[in-house]
Amino acid sequence: MTGAQVDPLGSGDPATLGRYELLGRLASGGMGRIYLARDAGGHLVAVKTLLAEGVVSDVERRRFTREVGLAQRVDSTFTARVREAAPQAERPWMAIDYIAAPSLSELVRTAGVLPASAVQWLAAGTAEALVTLHREGIIHRDLKPQNILLPLPGPRVIDFGISHANDLTRTSLTLGTIAFTSPEQARGEPSTEASDVYSLGATLFHLALGRPPYRADSDTLGLLAQVQRGQLDLDGLPKELTNLIRPCLAADPAERPVPAEMLARFRQSLAGLPVSQGGGRWLPPRWTDLIGAYERHGRDLARGAGIGVGAPDPGAVRIDQPTGVVPPPGPTLVLPEQREQAERERAEQAARAAREQDQQEKARRARERRREEERTKQQRKERKRAQQEAEQKERERAGQEQRERAEKEAARLRAAEASARRRASRTPAASASAGVPPRTPRPSSGPVPPRPPAPGPVRKKSSVVTWLVVLAVVALAVWLIR
Incomplete structure (x- = not known):
């Protein structure tokens, strides 16, 4: 049988805390431990302690008190309740409810991905x-x-107590954490409700495909850069x-739906399917088998079996690695200054x-x-030069x-003038041939009177031709000067 690893109590561990009998260690961290405990009625709880050894400072106590106060405000079927503190x-x-169940990360790693209908069922519970x-x-x-x-x-959301407090949040720079962080969180900006919505979308994507919604060929810093830019790979x-x-998974938080809207969408996506609140209807057999093994292991733990090496649990098979039933204390407990400084340096x-x-x-x-502007400018210059050359040729x-x-026109005018002169020179000969006797010059008895002008039509035509020639020459000269 598979279940959570529970190590025996050490010499420095208390036997009881309040009214709870400590059965073993579930997890240990830099400055705190998580114990499996049982009350007088046989109910199991996970008891978180701030320190296993040493003196609690006022700052640490205030932080822990704040965590307790926040966790006690939540009472939901889909979260782990705080029983006492x-x-x-x-x-x-x-003391928090001990939930004898595997985490989604272990289920995907061990039993594979989920069909779409099961993802929708899980999404509805987590959104609630x-x-x-x-x-x-x-x-x-x-x-x-x-x-x-x-x-x-149904699903149970855990580890939400100190997660909301800026001065208590310690995000480890690991692929397993960064892959589900919103872009604004990865850039160091304030987290909002929309940040949780993004993380839920990345978690559901992981359930459906077995990988984060980013390229798988990146190291931690490369993945962080992808998350900061919202560079998704949803193939x-x-x-x-x-x-x-x-x-x-919208990069802009304002474009993401609010949880109530998500819940309505998820419930609507289940419309028409058989109504069932339990996972037996929705989950594949390989998932229900692992969940059932955890339940049986929880019953064994309730009677004190299955703790440590050689525990009296003949039907149980102890695993060597923590399964995530109770979250590791890294993100929930105050870390040492050295680790905090190292994480800040890695983040920077x-x-x-x-x-x-x-x-x-x-x-x-x-x-x-x-380069594009230079190409555009060069193209404009070439077009302008081509246009100027075309205009010059025109x-x-x-x-x-x-x-x-x-x-x-000048040649035509010269030809017309020459033709007119030829006609004028042929006029006396034409008269003689017509039988008109030539005039006999009178004897000079005094001053010779002026010769009468040539017949009207001939002189008039010659004058017109002369003016036309002059006008043509003047027009040519003007055009050449321009």
Whole structure:
């Protein structure tokens, strides 16, 4: 049988906390531990302690008190309830429902991906948990497959206590966390309800395809840069899930649906399918088998079996790695200063790398714009030069045609004038041939009277021709000067 690893209590561990008997360790972190415990009625709880050893500072106690207060405000079927807490005790502790169920991350890793109908069923329950959290003014900030457990009745969202507090949030720079972080969170901007919606969309995508909605060929910093830019890779997403998941992954938080709207969409997507609240109807057998194994292991733990090596549990098979039934304390407990400083440095390094990549991309786009502007300017110059050359050729052609017309007109006028002179010179001979006797000159008896002018028609025609020639010459001269 598969189940959560529960290690025996150590010499420094208390035997009880409040009214709860400690059975074993579920997880240990830098400054805290999580124990499996049982009350007098046999009910199991996960008890979180701020410190396993040492003195609790005032700052640490205030943070833990704040976590307890926030967690106690939430009462939902789809979340893990806080049963009791003592933040002012010498060793502060908080008892939360122990949910004997695997996380979604373990289910996908062990039993494969889900069909679309099962994803829709899980989405409805998780969206209802977000509606409850946001109604209480709590932003989860770290919603991911590791923080959603799945018993058969439906999903349970865990680890939302301190997740909403800026001064308590410690996001590890790992692929498993960054892959489900919203772009604004990855850029260090304030988280909002829309950030949880994005994380839910990325989680549902993981359930359907077994991978995050980004390219798989990136290291941690490369993935962080993809998340910051909202550079998605949604290849393979089933069509029946596209309209449900794609809006949740919008890069702009304002374009994402609110949880209540998501819940309505998810419920509508289930319309027409058999009504069933439990996962036995929706989940494939390989998932229900693993969930059932966890339930049986939980019953064994309730009677004290299955704890540590050689525990009296003949039917159980102990696994060597934590399964995520209770979240690791890294994101929920205050980390040492050294780890906090290292994480800040890694975050700053990742941010610098992303900024440098963005600057390089902006510089590349600027170079392309400049080259395009130069090409456009050169094309305009070439078009203008071609237009000027065409206009010059048109002017030269028009001038050539005008000169040719002027020369033809001058030649025609010269020919007309020559023809008129020839006609005038032939007039006396024509009169003699017609039998008109030539005039006999009178004897000179005094001054010779002036010769009468030539007949009217001939002189008049000669004068007209002369003026036409003059006008043509003047017109040609004017055109040549222009």
